[in-house]
Amino acid sequence: MIIDNDTTSKYRCPVEYTLEVIGGKWKSLILWCLAQGEVKRYGEIKRNINGITHKMLSQQLKDLESQGLIHREQYNQVPPKVEYWLTEKGKTLVPILEAMCQWGSEYM
Secondary structure, rough: OOOOOOOOOOOOOOOHHHHHOOOOOOOOHHHHHHOOOOOOHHHHHHOOOOOOHHHHHHHHHHHHHHHOEEEEEEEOOOOEEEEEEEEEEHHHOOHHHHHHHHHHHHOO
């Protein structure tokens, strides 16, 4: 299904865009982790996602923040404290993640 008549558009359909935003091995897991509670610190996210490296988690968090899906709040204190949570835009993805969870539970 092509909905954009602009042939220079980067995306051929909304599914392609959605997959770019939440696709890959880690983004959906990070979003799911944040959807389970209000505010999470970096270490909490890392502990909840088996196998993710510090570099990859940092990179994916920055990408999700730049997409406007999560908010990052840094507190200037010692030791440093950084918290993450879903933005309103990020919360709109929760039903998609819940559907993925339900599908996985049924067919895993």
